[in-house]
Amino acid sequence: MEKDKLSTRKNKNGRLKKRITDFFELPREIMLNMFKVTIVGREQLIIENFTGISEYDSNKVRVNTQGGIIEIKGRNLVINEISTEDILIKGIIYSVEFF
Amino acid sequence: MLLIKLWNFIRGYVIILVNGYFIERFINICTHRNILLWDIRRMGKNEASMCLSVRGFKRIRPIVRKSSCKVKILKKNGLPFYISSIIKRKWFLVGIILCVLFINIMAAFVWDIKLYDAEGKVFSDAQNEKIIYDTLTQMGIKRGIIKYGIDLKDIAQNLMLNDSDLAWVSARIMGTKLKIEVQLRDLPPDIVPEDVPCDVVAKTDGFIELVLAKNGTAMVKQGETVKKGQLLISGEIRSKDGSEIKYVHALGNIYARTWYEVNEKINSTKVIMQRTGNYYDRNSIRLFKWQIKLFTGNEILYSLYEVEKTNEGSIFGVPIGIEKKRIYEVNEIELAMDVDEAVKIATERAEAELIKLIPENTEIISKHHEIRQKHSGDYLTIMVECKEDIAYQQKMGGE
Numbered sequence: 001m002e003k004d005k006l007s008t009r010k011n012k013n014g015r016l017k018k019r020i021t022d023f024f025e026l027p028r029e030i031m032l033n034m035f036k037v038t039i040v041g042r043e044q045l046i047i048e049n050f051t052g053i054s055e056y057d058s059n060k061v062r063v064n065t066q067g068g069i070i071e072i073k074g075r076n077l078v079i080n081e082i083s084t085e086d087i088l089i090k091g092i093i094y095s096v097e098f099f
Numbered sequence: 100m101l102l103i104k105l106w107n108f109i110r111g112y113v114i115i116l117v118n119g120y121f122i123e124r125f126i127n128i129c130t131h132r133n134i135l136l137w138d139i140r141r142m143g144k145n146e147a148s149m150c151l152s153v154r155g156f157k158r159i160r161p162i163v164r165k166s167s168c169k170v171k172i173l174k175k176n177g178l179p180f181y182i183s184s185i186i187k188r189k190w191f192l193v194g195i196i197l198c199v200l201f202i203n204i205m206a207a208f209v210w211d212i213k214l215y216d217a218e219g220k221v222f223s224d225a226q227n228e229k230i231i232y233d234t235l236t237q238m239g240i241k242r243g244i245i246k247y248g249i250d251l252k253d254i255a256q257n258l259m260l261n262d263s264d265l266a267w268v269s270a271r272i273m274g275t276k277l278k279i280e281v282q283l284r285d286l287p288p289d290i291v292p293e294d295v296p297c298d299v300v301a302k303t304d305g306f307i308e309l310v311l312a313k314n315g316t317a318m319v320k321q322g323e324t325v326k327k328g329q330l331l332i333s334g335e336i337r338s339k340d341g342s343e344i345k346y347v348h349a350l351g352n353i354y355a356r357t358w359y360e361v362n363e364k365i366n367s368t369k370v371i372m373q374r375t376g377n378y379y380d381r382n383s384i385r386l387f388k389w390q391i392k393l394f395t396g397n398e399i400l401y402s403l404y405e406v407e408k409t410n411e412g413s414i415f416g417v418p419i420g421i422e423k424k425r426i427y428e429v430n431e432i433e434l435a436m437d438v439d440e441a442v443k444i445a446t447e448r449a450e451a452e453l454i455k456l457i458p459e460n461t462e463i464i465s466k467h468h469e470i471r472q473k474h475s476g477d478y479l480t481i482m483v484e485c486k487e488d489i490a491y492q493q494k495m496g497g498e
Contacts, residue, residue: 052127058141079139079149082130 035065042093045072048086053079061089069099103135111153111177114138119168122147128162129155148173209246210275211416217267217282224283227264231279234261246272254279276416291492296346299332301325302458302491305355315349325355325489334495346495353490356464358482359456363449365441365470365477368433372405377428380409385418393421401428442470445479453483461487 014032021031029036029049036048047063047070054069055062056079061072077091117125122145129136134155140148151159163170185192214222214231222228234257235241240249254270258281266284270277291297299315307323315332319325334349381398384391392398410423436444446468457463467482 052130053123056123056126056139056141056147077141079126079136081135081137082126082139083135084130084133 033066035067035070037070037096039093039096043090045089045093045096046086047089050085050087053082053087058091063087071095071097071099073097107150107152108177111175111179112150113153113156113172114148114150114174114176115156116142116146116148116171116173117168118146118171119166120145121166122168125162125166125168128166129159132158132162134158134162150176153177153179205417206275207245207247208275209240209244209249209272209277210242212240212242212277212279215278215280217280219280222281227262227281227283230262230264231258231281234258240277246275246277249277274415291348291494293348295348295494296334297349297492297494298330298334299349299351299353299490300493301327301329301331301353301355302489303327303357303487305357305487305489307353307355308486309354310351311353312349312351314347315351317351319353331490349492351490352488354486355489357461357485357487357489359453359485360483361449361452361456361481363445363452363479363481364475365445365479366436367438367441367477368435369444371432371434372403372429373432374405375428375430377401378425381424381426383422383424385413385420385422387418390422398424399426401426403429403431405429442479446481449479449481453481457483457485458487461485 018032020026021028028034033049035050038046038048040046047065049065050070051064051066053061054064056077058077059073059075061074061077061079063070063072072089072093073095074091074093077089077093080088080090082088119125126136126139126149129151134151136149136151136155138148138150142148159170212232212235214228216222235254238254238257240254249272251270251272255268258268258270258279259265264283265281267282269280271280272278299312304327305325307319307321307325310317310319310321310331312332315334316336318330318333325331331353332349332351334347336345336347337343338345379400382393384393405427407425407427408423409425410421413420462485464484464486466484467480469480469482471478471480
């Protein structure tokens with residue numbers, strides 16, 4: 001019961017937050033803790049607000065975020081830089097999928 | 100990004116190889132613990148290489164244990180590692196420093212003293228050269244002294260004082276070379292001072308054409324032949340009765356015909372040194388005045404030879420280095436010349452002789468070329484007829 005209540009409150013809270021950010025046109029990735037993917041050409045990809053990587057291979061990278069998993073397929077993928085906030089992947093990108 | 104890379108380079112970083120099944124886990128934990136990783140590359144199924152800072156590397160030991168990976172250092176990069184590798188090769192560093200020091204010290208000395216005339220050519224006047232070098236040695240300036248203490252103005256002044264023939268002197272230091280430029284004074288001819296009584300005598304033999312006695316008693320007349328040293332205008336003036344004698348400074352111009360003759364043998368053959376094609380090399384090490392032979396036996400093996408230096412064995416005028424000589428065997432070959440060429444060569448030599456013989460301010464009236472045959476060979480004779488002033492002032496008293 002209590003758990004349910006808490007979740008609805010959290011939901012309410014989240015909805016309010018969303019409405020405020022929409023109204024003021026604030027950046028969503030900061031306010032709502034959403035991930036942001038920037039792709040430059042087909043050789044550079046930056047994901048901000050990620051939580052961790054779940055798989056890394058030269059052909060496939062899976063990145064965990066709050067909003068789900070991002071799977072990048074490609075060739076010669078290299079994690080150029082990784083820190084707590086963002087990850088920079090370089091290589092030839094074939095596809096970006098969201099799960 | 101560049102700034103970060105530069106910072107990492109300054110602080111030092113390592114490239115490591117992580118081996119294990121949970122490399123992703125290793126990376127995640129590293130990022131969570133704020134250890135920056137970069138250039139992560141998959142190397143094989145269970146391997147990945149990545150870069151991290153030295154500080155980060157010190158903190159990954161628990162992470163390695165947690166993710167059950169193995170870590171191997173592939174390469175250490177960055178300034179601290181470079182410095183330590185340089186420190187390891189300290190003798191190399193010492194060598195570089197010593198080399199720089201050596202060059203600097205060697206450059207502080209004067210290694211060469213050269214004389215030039217005003218036109219920049221090498222000065223060659225044995226007498227003056229000796230005076231100049233003597234003066235320099237007296238002043239303590241010689242090869243091998245330190246160049247900083249040299250007072251160039253002082254050198255120039257001293258040289259001017261000691262050698263009266265010099266009209267202008269400049270001393271400069273160019274690198275390790277002391278360059279002294281001198282200009283010789285054009286010496287005025289010996290003139291007897293005007294208040295001193297003197298005679299006028301003949302400079303050379305000649306046939307007198309014109310007598311212009313400005314002062315004194317003319318002793319010769321037009322059309323007379325005079326010998327060298329003969330009295331032409333006397334400084335003695337006698338009064339009419341011959342009782343009084345007055346001595347004056349005799350002065351005048353005596354124009355006379357003079358003859359100069361030059362004999363030159365005509366060689367019908369010329370000697371040419373021709374290389375036989377045999378040669379050998381002789382190398383030696385030069386170290387200032389020492390010469391270390393790099394060969395055995397005599398330096399010269401041929402009776403007739405030509406030496407060609409292929410390597411001077413000096414660095415910027417400092418005699419240090421390897422001197423390479425190539426010695427060629429030569430043969431003397433007499434080549435027959437045709438008559439025209441032989442005469443031409445003889446004429447050239449004779450003309451050169453004549454220029455030395457005939458004094459300045461002489462008018463050349465005619466020139467005769469003649470080839471005479473004697474028992475010792477053919478001779479070319481050039482006779483030059485000139486008109487010149489043969490007056491020459493000489494102090495009285497039979498000097």
